[in-house]
C-alpha cells in the first residue's frame with residue numbers, strides 16, 4: 001500500500017469497491033481471497049486487472065476518472 005497520497009483517493013475508492021465485489025472467477029469459480037488488483041492508468045481511464053491463479057483468466061474492470 002502506497003502512502004504517497006496520504007488520504008482517500010479515487011483509486012482507493014475504486015479499489016475498495018473491487019475488493020468488496022465477488023472475487024470468484026467467472027470461468028472456473030475459484031475464489032481468490034488474497035487476490036490483488038493491479039491498477040493501470042491510461043489518460044482519463046483506470047484499469048484494474050487481476051489474473052485468476054487457478055485458470056489464468058484475466059479479469060479487467062475499466063473506469064473513467
Ligand SMILES: [Zn+2]
Pocket residue numbers: 025026027028029030052053054055056057
Ligand atoms: Zn479461474
